[in-house]
Every structure is written in structure tokens, then in C-alpha cells.
Amino acid sequence: MSPLFEVQNLNKSFGGLAVTNNVSLSLAAGDRLALIGPNGAGKTTFVNLVTGNLLPSSGTVRLAGQEVTRRNAMERVRLGLVRSFQVTRLFYEMTPEEHVALAVLQREGKSGRMVGRYQAMPQVMDEVRDILHLLGLLELSHLKVREIAYGQQRLLEIALALALRPKVLLLDEPAAGVPQSETARIEQALDKLPPELAVLMIEHDMDLVFRFAKRVIVLAAGTVIFDGSPQDVTQDARVREAYLGSYANVGSAA
């Protein structure tokens, strides 16, 4: 059986500077893969290549058996590849309920309806409530998003992704910017993700990576330098070099 999601020999360079260098990886249903790497390793570029916001210089991206290398972001979403954003991108004047409802409607192909209200569609409302409940956002469902805490906005990002019922979920630093006290809620939310879902998580927070991922890929200078279990990653010489070697540069890079 071919994997659900597969990247082969992906390259991207900006004016001669190779930012993504021959990266390959694959995901099957139920996988929990974490992609880590020091600052400037090319993680953001990689995300953009995978989601279709950037076109690669060479290489292929396959999703559910189809080649999607040149397809745009929207089509990839429809084929089941859904992402969350590193910096929350939400509709700040709308409520969490509206967010999730919009996602559910979009998935069901009903978002173009010009009459009727989602509140009057029982299955939609049931699903919306279920998802909000799952992520503990139900009591906030009628506040405007700009009025809720950042940690809860991060949860809403995940809720939105879930509402689209993806086959492959790409979580771009789900805990970024969330205060330490609230990361536990993000972890809980991640634990509740459907087991058959293939998840690729980009993350800085190593605690979260160790708890969540079954497999880790380390990216440095656009190249995959490690692919293996979380247990082995800290022992790997190249990973240590990439991270420790980069400490000296952190100050100037930031």
C-alpha cells in the first residue's frame, strides 16, 4: 500500500540559496511524526512547499495516491491535507462557533449556500458542539475570537483543522506563544486527535515532541539529518552538532 502522504526529493532554492535540500519523508494513517530543527533550518519553507503556498524547484509531493506538487493550497485541503498556522490566523470578529461551523459547512460542500443559517442545521450544530466540547471551548462559543485568550485561540486552530476531517494534519508549532501553564491543555487536545489521522507536527518544544511523536525527523540547513525514534534523537551525533553548533549563532540569527 502506498503511503497516505509522501514527499520525495523536494528542493527549493531562492536565488541560488538552497533552503530545502532533497527532503523526503512519508506518512501512513495513524502516524505521529514530528519535524524539528534549529532556527533557520528551513521548516517554514518546508511547510509552505507541502501546503502548496510555495512551488518547489524540484521533487514531488503525493497525497492519497495523487501527485499534488503543482496543485494549490485549496485543492490539497480538499484532498485531505489540512494545516494549522504557527501564528494564529483566525477571524477575530467571529465566534468560535462560527469558525467551526464554517469549517464543517465547507467540508460538506455547503459553505456556498446563500439562504438558511447553520444554526438551523441540526447535524452541523451537533458536530460543531462536539468539536468545541472536545477541545473545551464550548463555554466560549459565543464570544468574539479577539476576546478569548491566546491559548484558547490555539485550541480553536486545532478545532478548525479537525472540523475539516483531514487525512493528514500538519500542525505548525501548535504550542507556540502559549504560556507554560496552558500547554497542558494543548497536549490534552493532541491526545484526543482521531487515531487513524496521520499527523506531521513541526515543533520547538521538545517535551511536547517526546510526549507526542512516535518518530522524529530533524532538519538542518534544509537537509534531513536524522530520521528515527524520539529515544535515539538526542544521542545522534549530527543532531547534537546541529543544535549545539548552532547555539553560538542563535543570538545573531534572532
Next chain:
Amino acid sequence: MAASMNQTLAAGAPASRNIVGSLAGIATIIVIGIIGYYLFPNNLALLTRIIAIALLVLSIDLVTGYCGVATLGHAALFGAGAYAAGIASAHYGASDPLLMTLIGALAGAVAGLISGLIILRAHGLPQLVLSIAVIHLFHEAANKASSWTGGSDGLSGIAPTALLGLFEFDLWGRTAYIYGLALLLIVFVLLQLLVRSPFGMLARGVREDPLRISAMGASVQSVLLRMYVISGVVAGIGGALTAISTQVVGLDSLSFTLSAESLVMLVLGGTGSLYGALVGTVAFMWFEDVVSAANPFHWLTMVGALLIAVVLFAPRGLYGTAAALVQRVKGGRA
């Protein structure tokens, strides 16, 4: 379980409040319409004109207020409707007012599609410039096709027949006014349904964050284009109403001036709300009428001062600021 019951109740409350609110709004329009009829029985022609422009401003609100597209060329849609309805009557004898309205709506939709296809190719300031270019092209086209449009002399010879075969469009403009009011009400009710529908929600999403919308698998471009076509229908109806009620169409209906003025009316009333569009139109046109009658030589200065005052003291527009005030008072009480 109890908690979730409470949530359900809470969820139901704002929904029903919305419906009550919208019914109240419709009732307000009807009441104001009737008061207008009896209070200014001799000004119905001007009131009808306000209605036609209100339809144009509502139409701009759909793309600007709900989708975040900045445009200074929206009169193209209005003028297309006005000319189509006028040409149908003057050249083809299609003078039934309902038919003319339909033709206007269709032409508005086509114009919406064309200008949407062009204007949506850019964002921000370049988008504004594209819209300006579009309105100038439409204007020039109408000026050039003078055998159809009458060019700068205006298209005359429009003679709508009696509405439903019963009501003549008379000198007092009663029929035109009531017809216009009915059109406005129908459009308003439909638009209220639209902006609360899933599609309306999608459009608001596009305004706030297009990237997020495409990350949800929806096509931003398609949403905007559909909205442009709907907006064209609304503006086209407004244009047809002008053609029917004044029986003449001029190049001004395809002008940059009208585009800019109606955008100003929208911002004055408050973007992103249908009431804002109506309030803005009525306020601006009323102000213009009063001030230009009182002192035509200086009314421009006063309109300018009004605009500055609105930006300084009511930045969300008249309706938006009033609504926010009401909200705050209510919030304070709760």
C-alpha cells in the same frame, strides 16, 4: 449535561434575538417609507432617487463591507443596469417595468462579473486603481456607443408602461416611489438572509483572513466573484429603478464621481452592515439636499467638514458608532 443544556439555551438566545432584530429593521424601513410618503408627498421623486442610490450603496457594502474589496468603480454595475433597462425600453420597446428591472439586474450581474474579474486581480491600492480604470472604461464605452446610449446627451425615450398594467408612472412619482420601496424591501430581506447564510459567513471570513479561508479549502477568488455578481444584481436593480423612475439615463450613472460618492456614503454610514449602508445614503443625500438648497455655493465645504467630523468622532460610521454605543451601554448594564 446540565452545563451543555445551558449552553444550548444560550446558543439559541442570540439567534432568536437576531430574527427579532431583523424583523424590527424591516418594520423600521416600512414605517420610514410610509412616513416619507406622507410627510413629503411632493418630494417623492427625490425619495425614489435616494432609494436607487441606497441600492447602489448596499451593493458596494456587499463587496467592500462584507468582503473587504476596496472599490472606486462600483457605479459601473449601477450604470450597466440603468443603461440596459433604458435601452431595452427605448430601442426594443421592452417597457414593462418588471421586465426592465429584470434586464437591469441581469446586466448588473454581467457588469459585476466583468469588473470582478479585473478588480480582483490585485489588492489594496492597486485594486483601487484597477476599479478606477474599470469605471473609466465603462464610461468611455457608453460615450462611444452613442447610437445606443445617447452619449453625453443622455438616453431618452424611455417610457415604462403601467406597473402590472394598473399603475401609471405619473408626475407625482407615487408609483415609482412605492415600486422603489418594494424593491428595496425585497432586496434588503434577501440580503439579510444572504449575509447570515453560510455564504455570508464565508465572505466575512474572506474579509478577515483570505489565507485562512483557502487553508480551509475554500476558493477566495470564487467567493469574491460570486459576491461581485450578486452585488451586480443589486446595483443593476438600482440602476433600472433610476431608468424607470426618471425615464432618462445619463453618463453620470457610469461615472467615477458617482462611484466615489456612494463609497463615501457607505463609509459614512458604516461598512459591514446593511443598516449602515442605508443610514449612510439617507444621511448623505439628505445633508446634500438641505445644504445645497440652503447655500449651493458653499455646500462642498460643509460636506467636507462633515466627512472630517465623521472620521474624527464616529470612525466606524454613523450607524457603526451608534451600534457600538448601544452595545457598550447594554454591556455596562449587564
Next chain:
Amino acid sequence: MKKLITATIAAVVLSSAAYADTIKVGVIGPFSGPFALQGKNFKAGIDAYFALHGNTVGDDTIEVIYRDVPQPDPAQSKALAQELVVKEGVQYLAGFYFTPDAMAATPILEQGNVPMVVMNAATSAIVTKSPYVVRTSFTTWQTSTPIAKVAKDAGVNKVISIVSDYGPGVDAENAFKTAFEKEGGEVVEAIRMPLSTNDFSPIMQRVKDSGAEAVFAFLPSGPTTLGFVKAFNQNGLKDAGIKLFAPGDLTQESDLPALGDQALGMQTTFHYAVSHDSPENKEFVAAAQKAIGNPAELSFPAVGAFDGMHVIAKMIEATGGEQDAEKAVEAVKGLSWTSPRGPVTIDPESRHIMQNIYLREVTKADDGSYFNKEIQTFEKQGDPGLEAAK
């Protein structure tokens, strides 16, 4: 509430009944905006008429109600005309600077039993739109036709026509072409340029390439005329001996101070020059300049308005103040009088004004100001535009 409404209506009805011997005249024109100067001239002409002849006819007092349509906007014009007739109860509609605005109001004349006196709008066809339209201004055909003879007499055979691309411009082009070809001349090229043209250099290049001996031009008065005349001079056309012919819109008195030396020697044909030498005109100019405030701002719309008020006064006289559009219009058909511009007659058939058209040359006066000096008269010109349309 209902009481209040009834009371309001009653008040409106009563107020119009109480002043039965006040005859209201509704004047629509551009009183604000870029064309406000023309509206100001309307008002000056009307005020001058009242100053010289009083505002009473028999027992009746004339009251003028002004309504503003800043730019061509037929819908607005129609709405205001309707309001004037229905709400203000005017017995006469007058003014109308722009053709579309006048055209828009014609359908309500018969229904409202109201005559319309056009004080400026210059497209021939307006008078055909309703039997209740009388015009006291001019048509573009009327003022553009005689210049063809002037050109031919000056020995010019090949002319290039340059007009602004809108109704009056096209009228001017057709009028000149028709007349000039009748004289045996040839219009080698006819250029229509957008109204918004700022830089006329490329047009002047076309003139050079065309090999024409003279230019016939029509542009609306205002900022573009200045650019046009300057471009004509600075691109060496004047020095090359190419002549410039135009109807008087190009040398409107209010533009002359700005045109200055650039316009010296320009020949235009028009129905009225502020400098016209007659006792009637001296009287008129004195009154109108007083009314307008700044004497330099006075120009032709004022005389259209002045004569328009004369026609309305005659109409009131004929009807004894009763509202009877047919009788009123009938009364002025064939009416002749001496206007500040010279002898004029309302043509009984077309209801358009027959008048002298003058050839004028821009001349510097002793005090350093510029004026249109009349040097030739074409007597009793009708409107060739109506003929051409037949």
C-alpha cells in the same frame, strides 16, 4: 402623528393658495461644482432683468426658485424639476446649462402643464422633445456654421477639425463640416479627443502631419481651452501660419484673463460678446456685472438667462398669471425684441431663438484687459442643426 401629517399637508396647500398672485419660476442650473460660474451667470442674468424691468408683471410678482445640478446628471435634474412642479408649484421651468439635464425634464412638461425656457443647453434636438420648450440661448450648430464661411473667405481650403468627444463637440464638428463643404472647402481630418485630455501636444503633431491650412476647434470653456490654445502656440503652429477657427466657447469672457496674450487675434463666432456695442447691452452689462460681483466673471449664459426672463414675462403677460402652458408658448412664438446681443426672434416653428451671429477677434483694450471685438455680423441665423436632422 396623523394629525401632524394632515396639518403639514394642509399648510403646504394653503401656502400655495394664499399667494396666488406670485408666479413661481424654477431655475435648474449648476450653482456649485466645477461649473458654478455658469450657474452664477444664470443668476446674474435673471437679477439683471429684475433690476431693469422689475419683478412684477401686471399684478403678479415673479419669484425664482433655484435648484442645483452641479454636473450633467439627468436623473437628478428630472427629480428636481418634478419637485419644483409638484411641491413648489412653479408655473415655469427654466435654466438648464447641460443638454441631458434639459432633455430629462421635457417629459414632465405636458403632464405638469409647464413651459420650459432653456437658457443655455445647446443641442438642437431639445426643442423637438416637447412642444412646450422655448430656447433663448443658441445651438452649437448655430454658432459653428458661420465660421466656415469666415475660414473660406480667409482663403483656407483644407481644415482639420478637432473637437472634444461629447455631444456638443460632435455637433460642432458636423456643423462645421457641413457648412465648410457647402462652401467648397475640405475637412481633411476630423479628430475627436477625450474630454479629459490635458496635454494637447500630440494633437498638434497630428495637425502638422495633416497638411491642413487651418484648425477648427471646439472645447468646452474652462481649463482645457487654456491648455489647447497654449499648445497651439507653443508647438509652432501659430508661427507656421496655421489659422485657428472656433465657436465662441473657446474664448468665453471669463477665460480671457487667463488666456491673455496667447489668445490675441483669435477669431471666433458666437451669438454674444460682453463687449457688444449697443445701448441695450450697456444697460444689461452694468446691471449684470453688479449682480455677479466680479465683472470679469460675466459671460454668455447671463444673456441667455436675461432673455429667458423676458420671454417668461411675456408668457405671464399673455396668460394673465394663469397656468396655461399652451397659451403661454403660443404667445411667444414669433416674438421679436432687441436683446443685449442684438435683434432676436423666437422662430414660431422651432421655438428656438433666431439671432445675429458675430465674428469676433480677441483684442487688447487700452486698459490692458482682453475682449472679443465684433468685426463681422451674420444676420438672422436660425438653427441649421434642426434642418440637418431632418
Next chain:
Amino acid sequence: MQTVFSIAVDALAYGMVLFVISIGLSVTMGLMRVVNLAHGAFAMIGGYIASYAARDLGLGYAAAVLLAVAGTVLIAIPIERLLYRRIYGAPELTQVLMTIGITFCIIGIANFVFGPTLKTIPLPDTLRGSADLGFRSIATHRIFAIICGLLVAAALWFLIEKTAFGIKLRAAVDNAAMAAALGVRTEFVYAVSFAVAIGLAALGGVVGAELLPVEPYYALRYMVTFLVVVSVGGAGSIPGALLACLLLGAIDTTGRYLAPEYGEFFFYLAVIIIVILFPRGLAGRFK
């Protein structure tokens, strides 16, 4: 061939006049991110002051130009402090509303003070008349406008790219908070940039008056042209604005020569094509 040259000269002259008038707007829109529809109004004020100084006070042309620039800036300072400062960073539509309001007021006041007629600025003898280029003649004043345009472009480029003030300005534009933290007085920087932009508007109004005569509706009549030019060039870019002016000048001039009756079509079609191909302007610095 001679015709081609001739058209090219016309295009250059027209483009440079556009440049002199529009470049100030490019500064406000690109560097200060204000959609300043009142730009033309300030150019008009400059024109009026120069006309008053030269015609009614009988001062020389150079003195009139200086007076116009200084006077317009002086008038603009309170407007900046009271009104513009409130709309920095506001949504585009708000800026449009405010600056249209300002434009209307200025038009109304100009109409009241100077009347509705055209005002001219008498030229000195050296700029009057025409110069012979061999194959054609051109108004001396046009040559003056071309030189002015080049000087302004060079001076602005120097100011923004090569001076300490330019560095501060660019910093303030890129990241106002950061610049402030580094000790740049952003309010001061903004005020100075605004003054420069207004001064350029006034200069453009005076130099361009031969082509775009001064009258109260100047501010509205040419508003769209200025906006289009700046946007096509890419707001905030001096080379971009120069390129846009020359290109649009060429298109406009050629179009009006070849097919004057479709002049408007050519111009706006070209604008649509350029904007779609270069959504950030020919040399846009910012999104």
C-alpha cells in the same frame, strides 16, 4: 521618423510634468502609508499662492515658487497636526474619507477666496516662448519642467538613500516601534516627510500649471491621474514613479496621437495590464 522623435519629446515632457506633481504623493503613500487624496489640493494651493505672488504682488517667478512651497507647507502643518496624525495607520477607507473631506473643504475655500476662474502664473521671459530642437519646436517651459523633474528625482534619491535622515525615515517606515526604541523621533520624522511631500506637491502645482491650469476643481480633476501614476510606479519608489510617469506619458501621448478618439481606452487598458502584471507597482518597495 521625425514624427517618432517628436512624439518621444512630447511623451518625455508630459511624463516629467506628471512626475514633478505626483512624486510627493508617492512619498506620502509609500513611506507614510497614507492614501492622501488631498495631494492635488495642496498642489493647487501652491499654484494659487504662486499666482497671487507673481500676478498680484508682481514678484518674480523664482520668488513666487519659493513662496508657494513655503506657504503651502505652512498651511499644511496645522492640517497635519490636527487631522493627518489621526489617520496614520488607519484603514484605507478611513483615510479616503478623511482626505476627500479635506479636499472638499480646500476646494470650497479656494472657490470662496479666489473665485471660480482660471489663474495663471506669469512666466519669466526666459521660460516663455519656444525652443527650436531642429526638427520641431518645444515650449521652453517644458524643458524647464523636465529639468525640475530630474533635479527632484536626484535630490529625493539622495535624501532617502544617502542621508542620516533617510536612514531614520526608512527605519521608521519598516518598523516604527523598533525605530522609536532606537531613539528615532518618529513623530518628527513623519512631520518632516509630510512637509517634504507637501512642498513637492506645491512645486509640482506651480511647475505643472502650464499644463494643468489652476482653478478650484484642480484638486478633484486630476486626483485620479496622480493616484494612478503613483500606484503604477509602486508607492514609495522614486525610480518606480519616474518609470511609471515616463511609461504612462508615452502611452498617453502615443495613444492620443495615433487614435485620439480612443485615448482614454488606451490609457486605462494599459493601467489595468500594468497593475495586473506588476501588482506591487513597477518598482514597488512595499506590499
